[in-house]
Amino acid sequence: MGTIQxxxxxxxxxxxxxxxxxxxxxxxxxxxxxxxxxxxxLQMLLEHPGEVVTREELQKRIWPADTFVDFxxxxxxxxxxxxxxxxxxxxxxxxxxxxxxxxxxxxxxxxGVVSASAxxxxxxxxxxxxxxxxxxxxxxxxxxxxxxxxxxxALNLGGIRQRxxxxxxxxxxxxxxxxxxxxxxxxxxxEYFAEGMTDALITDLSQIGALRVVSRTSVMRYNKTxxxxxxxxxxxxxxxxxxxxxxxxxDRVRVTAQLIYGPEDKHLWADSYxxxxxxxxxxxxxxxxxxxxxxxxKMTPKEQERLQNVRPVNxxxxxxxxxxxxxxxxRAKLELYRGKEPxxxxxxxxxxxxxxxxxxxxxxxxxxxxxxxxxxxxxDFDLDLLPRIEAGVAKALQLDEAxxxxxxxxxxxxxxxxxxxxGAEKEIKRAIEINPNSAEAHFQYAEYFLCLGRQEDxxxxxxxxxxxxxxxxxxxxxxxxxxxxxxxxxxQAVEERAPDDPLSRGVLxxxxxxxxxxxxxxxxxxxxxxxxxxxEFADVIHSSRTKAxxxxxxxxxxxxxxxxxLRGAQLASFAFAFTYASxxxxxxxFRWLEKAYQERNWCILYLKADPxxxxxxxxxxxxxxxRRVGLAQ
Numbered sequence: 001m002g003t004i005q006x007x008x009x010x011x012x013x014x015x016x017x018x019x020x021x022x023x024x025x026x027x028x029x030x031x032x033x034x035x036x037x038x039x040x041x042l043q044m045l046l047e048h049p050g051e052v053v054t055r056e057e058l059q060k061r062i063w064p065a066d067t068f069v070d071f072x073x074x075x076x077x078x079x080x081x082x083x084x085x086x087x088x089x090x091x092x093x094x095x096x097x098x099x100x101x102x103x104x105x106x107x108x109x110x111x112g113v114v115s116a117s118a119x120x121x122x123x124x125x126x127x128x129x130x131x132x133x134x135x136x137x138x139x140x141x142x143x144x145x146x147x148x149x150x151x152x153x154a155l156n157l158g159g160i161r162q163r164x165x166x167x168x169x170x171x172x173x174x175x176x177x178x179x180x181x182x183x184x185x186x187x188x189x190x191e192y193f194a195e196g197m198t199d200a201l202i203t204d205l206s207q208i209g210a211l212r213v214v215s216r217t218s219v220m221r222y223n224k225t226x227x228x229x230x231x232x233x234x235x236x237x238x239x240x241x242x243x244x245x246x247x248x249x250x251d252r253v254r255v256t257a258q259l260i261y262g263p264e265d266k267h268l269w270a271d272s273y274x275x276x277x278x279x280x281x282x283x284x285x286x287x288x289x290x291x292x293x294x295x296x297x298k299m300t301p302k303e304q305e306r307l308q309n310v311r312p313v314n315x316x317x318x319x320x321x322x323x324x325x326x327x328x329x330x331r332a333k334l335e336l337y338r339g340k341e342p343x344x345x346x347x348x349x350x351x352x353x354x355x356x357x358x359x360x361x362x363x364x365x366x367x368x369x370x371x372x373x374x375x376x377x378x379x380d381f382d383l384d385l386l387p388r389i390e391a392g393v394a395k396a397l398q399l400d401e402a403x404x405x406x407x408x409x410x411x412x413x414x415x416x417x418x419x420x421x422x423g424a425e426k427e428i429k430r431a432i433e434i435n436p437n438s439a440e441a442h443f444q445y446a447e448y449f450l451c452l453g454r455q456e457d458x459x460x461x462x463x464x465x466x467x468x469x470x471x472x473x474x475x476x477x478x479x480x481x482x483x484x485x486x487x488x489x490x491x492q493a494v495e496e497r498a499p500d501d502p503l504s505r506g507v508l509x510x511x512x513x514x515x516x517x518x519x520x521x522x523x524x525x526x527x528x529x530x531x532x533x534x535x536e537f538a539d540v541i542h543s544s545r546t547k548a549x550x551x552x553x554x555x556x557x558x559x560x561x562x563x564x565x566l567r568g569a570q571l572a573s574f575a576f577a578f579t580y581a582s583x584x585x586x587x588x589x590f591r592w593l594e595k596a597y598q599e600r601n602w603c604i605l606y607l608k609a610d611p612x613x614x615x616x617x618x619x620x621x622x623x624x625x626x627r628r629v630g631l632a633q
Contacts, residue, residue, distance in 0.1 A: 011046050013095070013108045016086065018046060025085060037062055037074070038082040045096065045106035051270045052258055054103040079104065091184065092247065097256060097272075099243075100182075107256060107272045171261050173268075173295035175212035175238040177471075178202045180223040181255070184247040192326040194246040195220075196318070197255065197284060201242070204288035206404075207306050210298050212437050214238060218471040233262020237470040240268065242291065251277045251315060257287050259294060269294040277315035285310035306402070317362030324354030324371060335502070336572070338533030348381070366403060369396040373409035383600065386417060407431040408444055415448070417600050419630040424448060439469035446474070452631065453608040487511060502531035506575075513582035514612045518550030521582075525557065537561060554579055558588070574603035584615040593625060604629055 011018040017026045023039055025032045034042075040062050044053050055075065063074055079096065082088075088095045095108040178201050183194035199216055206213045214236050222232055229241055244257035258270035271290060275283040285307045292299055292307075299307075331347035334340040351371065358368040369392035372381065381389070390413060396406040411427035414420040428448060431441040442465035449458035465474040475483045485493070490508055498504040509524030522545045529538040540560045545553035558579055565576075573596040580589035597604050607613060607622070608631050616622055626632045 011110065013046075013110045018042065032085050034085045035078075035081060037078040038085065041078055041104070042082055045104060046110070049106045049108075049110055050272060052099055052103050052105050052267050054267075056103075058103065092249070093184075097245070099258070105256070105258075105270060105272075171239070171264070171266070171268075173239040173259075173261070173297070174210075175214075176205070176240040176242060176259075176291075176295075177214035177219050177232070177236045177238045178205065179219055179225075179232070179241055179243045181243075181257075182224075182245045184245050190248060192322050192329075193248060193319075196322040196325065197246050197253075197280065200280075200284040201257075201287060204285050204307060204310070205291065206435060206438065208288075208292055208297055208299055208303055209436055211292070211295075212238075212468055214471055215439055215469050218469055229260045229262055229265045235471060238262060240295070248277070253277055253280050253283065255283055255287060257291075259291055277318065278312045280313060280315075280318060282310045282312055311364065313365050314362035317358040317365050317368070320354045320358035320361060321365070321368045324351045324358065324368065327351035327354065328371070336532055337502075338535075340533075364399060366396045366399050366406070369393065369399075370403075370405055370409050373405060373412065389413070390417075402434050404431045404435050404438055404441060407434070408441060411444065411448075415451070416602060416605060419628075421448075421452065421630050437468055439465045439472065439474070442468065443474050450609050451605045487515060487517070500531060502528045505531060510578055510582070510612060513554065513579065514614070518554060519545065520550070522550035522553040522557075525554070537564075551583065554583060555585075558583075572601075573599055574601050577603060578612050581612055581616050586616050586619055586621075589616050590619070590621050590625075597625065597628070607631055 011020065015028050017029075018024075019026065020043065023036075025034045025039065025042070041053075041058060044058065044061065058075060062078075079098075083090065083096055086095050090098055093107060095106060097105045097107045099105060178198060181194045181198045181201070183190050185193075198219075202213060202216055202219075205211060218236065225232070227235075229243075232241055233239070240259055240261050242257055242259055244255060247254045252274060253276075254272065254274040256270070256272040259268045260266065261268050269291070271287075273283050273286060289304075289307050327347045327350040331344050331351065334344045334347070355368040355371045358365060371392070372385075372389050373393075393406055393409045393413060396403055397410065400406065407427045407430045411424040411431070414424040414427065425445075425448060428441060428445045431438060432445065435441065442461050446458050446461035446465060449455075449461060462474050466472075473482065482490075482493070490511060494501075494504045494508050505524050505528035509521045509528055512518070512521035512524060522541050526538045526541040526545070529535070529541070537557055537560055541553045541557050544556040558576060561576070573592050577589055577592040577596055580592060593604070603610070604625075607626055607629065613622070623632065
């Protein structure tokens with residue numbers, strides 16, 4: 001810790017003045033009563049403005065081992081008294097910010113900590129000479145400047161000692177993860193705003209080619225986690241983590257961030273920024289540049305220019321976009337549960353309306369144009385929405401040709417809706433050219449090769465994606481399936497990790513059927529359907545399986561489901577195609593495959609890769625379908 005107390009001067013912030021020599025806190029010249037421990041905490045925080053003072057440091061200095069008090073309660077009471085004296089609040093802090101599980105940070109603006117002139121006078125007095133004489137001659141002027149610099153360093157003014165020492169001794173950082181920023185707003189609906197700011201910071205840092213940044217999907221599971229920084233760093237296989245807070249107040253937004261070296265739980269950097277809402281994403285660019293500078297990562301001129309030229313965003317457009325993202329997330333949580341179709345459609349309508357509003361408010365803001373593409377999967381939608389989605393991607397690329405997400409979105413559209421495989425590969429290659437460290441881009445390239453049956457290329461790209469983002473399982477298929485697993489391993493994984501996940505149960509049922517184990521397949525499909533709320537179909541399977549076995553149960557389920565489909569139920573065509581194919585019912589399998597083809601269902605892309613099609617692969621109709629989707633040899 002520093003020795004700011006050695007100074008005879010005062011620290012001033014806002015309307016407060018802290019007399020370090022007298023041990024007094026004054027507000028507009030009036031002394032405020034403050035007990036010794038709260039004052040000591042304030043002193044320690046002022047020694048390191050903008051930096052974290054850990055609980056361990058506070059305990060060591062103020063509550064040493066031979067002090068027989070409850071440290072937790074003592075610290076709580078002292079912080080509470082300090083905030084009361086400053087008129088501060090833990091929910092909306094102006095001076096003392098709490099960092100859960102770590103410590104506290106002074107986030108106010110310091111007006112002065114013994115001015116340079118006062119420091120000169122003090123130095124002059126200490127040498128027995130007037131300050132004007134001390135700095136007058138060249139030799140003594142240089143000596144005086146050196147002494148002044150040493151004094152500033154010794155007094156740790158503005159936290160300069162930590163900044164200089166950390167710059168010199170900071171460990172190398174080549175990879176990092178941005179943990180979900182915590183919203184300090186009392187409004188729970190502002191959670192999505194914090195998520196949006198997290199995304200923006202991840203996106204900005206991902207622009208730096210020399211830095212590996214963990215994807216959003218991998219870090220979101222650490223939202224409000226109690227895990228320590230070293231544990232998170234180990235699990236994500238990164239050198240450092242970034243954590244922080246977001247606070248909105250009217251048209252202003254404040255972001256605080258700190259950089260922690262994971263293996264040692266060592267604080268490297270921290271700062272706080274405040275901007276107008278329209279500059280919210282510009283602010284994230286500032287944070288990204290500060291982090292890049294702190295870890296001394298090399299940036300190309302284009303990367304530097306991109307971070308420096310983040311355009312301001314209309315606050316209303318940002319608000320509308322983030323609200324749209326929120327509704328899409330809500331829709332995804334409803335999945336295919338029976339009776340949830342109206343709610344799913346309502347969430348989609350709300351989302352689209354929000355994205356339209358965002359575009360209207362700020363036509364130059366690109367994210368609302370890419371609403372359907374979230375990085376790893378796309379929400380299902382009616383084909384009548386396709387023209388507007390394609391137009392949105394084209395507009396996003398017109399506004400920003402270097403937008404990785406836009407190129408990957410364009411590739412997805414070319415694959416699934418136009419079956420233009422060469423065009424899709426061109427877009428994926430461009431995304432990788434823009435950001436070679438994008439695990440998302442390499443994963444999409446692996447899926448591209450999987451669809452084409454190019455196994456060696458697929459393996460190479462999948463392994464590269466996994467190396468770039470080790471925390472995410474890029475070898476996973478769906479649910480808890482993993483490439484190379486046996487059925488027994490898959491079954492064990494479902495039972496241990498996701499026993500109540502309907503998707504995992506359905507994928508396991510499909511795999512059992514593919515391997516001809518129809519009794520187990522029917523059992524898993526029954527569980528899947530009950531979890532989704534399709535109890536009538538689950539009852540059909542249960543009754544039929546008990547009487548005639550699994551294969552008959554799957555047939556009876558298909559008949560019942562088709563009747564329901566004719567009555568207008570929203571059932572997925574791929575479920576019919578999968579099941580009929582595994583039963584070697586070729587006519588019905590191709591009937592539903594043709595429907596899936598017309599709907600541009602995703603299952604068509606995996607005709608060459610998915611073993612579920614083996615029973616019908618020799619049929620001439622299969623070769624014809626491969627040719628129509630551009631997958632023929």
